[in-house]
Amino acid sequence: KAGVTQTPRYLIKTRGQQVTLSCSPISGHRSVSWYQQTPGQGLQFLFEYFSETQRNKGNFPGRFSGRQFSNSRSEMNVSTLELGDSALYLCASSLDPGRKETQYFGPGTRLLVL
Amino acid sequence: TQLLEQSPQFLSIQEGENLTVYCNSSSVFSSLQWYRQEPGEGPVLLVTVVTGGEVKKLKRLTFQFGDARKDSSLHITAAQPGDTGLYLCAGGPAAGGTSYGKLTFGQGTILTVHP
Numbered sequence: 001k002a003g004v005t006q007t008p009r010y011l012i013k014t015r016g017q018q019v020t021l022s023c024s025p026i027s028g029h030r031s032v033s034w035y036q037q038t039p040g041q042g043l044q045f046l047f048e049y050f051s052e053t054q055r056n057k058g059n060f061p062g063r064f065s066g067r068q069f070s071n072s073r074s075e076m077n078v079s080t081l082e083l084g085d086s087a088l089y090l091c092a093s094s095l096d097p098g099r100k101e102t103q104y105f106g107p108g109t110r111l112l113v114l
Numbered sequence: 115t116q117l118l119e120q121s122p123q124f125l126s127i128q129e130g131e132n133l134t135v136y137c138n139s140s141s142v143f144s145s146l147q148w149y150r151q152e153p154g155e156g157p158v159l160l161v162t163v164v165t166g167g168e169v170k171k172l173k174r175l176t177f178q179f180g181d182a183r184k185d186s187s188l189h190i191t192a193a194q195p196g197d198t199g200l201y202l203c204a205g206g207p208a209a210g211g212t213s214y215g216k217l218t219f220g221q222g223t224i225l226t227v228h229p
Contacts, residue, residue: 042221
């Protein structure tokens with residue numbers, strides 16, 4: 001079974017631009033969570049989608065948004081990019097997180113904002 | 115807010131040595147997952163523990179979940195250079211509430227095993 005895939009793997013943008021990242025979960029997985037990873041803050045939760053609905057959101061500004069499609073694929077968007085948005089963006093999928101469901105991570109998208 | 119304190123942050127050891135990484139919290143977690151991450155890649159799942167007091171073994175790696183489900187440890191026996199990497203613990207939200215899909219991560223332990 002194919003793992004979680006993320007595209008693109010690398011991205012360079014300038015301040016003020018916007019960016020869209022894509023995530024395809026493991027086949028049959030209906031929940032997708034997004035995380036931001038930086039050296040200083042570690043992995044921080046952005047949001048989670050299940051059945052096209054955002055069920056949970058972390059402490060990030062409104063510039064960070066996402067959506068999920070009927071095939072469970074998910075996208076996240078960051079508008080008006082800032083230098084501090086440079087990070088590795090990870091998505092993870094699970095059957096349905098419930099409370100104990102394991103999350104499987106994709107390889108990430110490395111975003112560099114200049 | 116749930117927090118996970120992971121220690122040590124850095125470990126540099128010689129091949130063949132044993133080591134233990136700890137994750138501690140004042141919060142109860144429904145599960146505890148351990149991941150290993152290589153530079154520029156996503157975390158790869160090593161194990162999930164869900165029952166207080168549970169012990170799981172994966173070859174030379176032993177994982178334990180505390181009785182109260184607030185802490186966990188990862189023990190590696192006879193470390194090898196191939197064990198080098200970033201080790202992350204992550205707690206699943208406790209029952210109740212609406213913390214769907216949110217894992218709380220420790221800061222990570224960078225392990226270097228020298229040949």
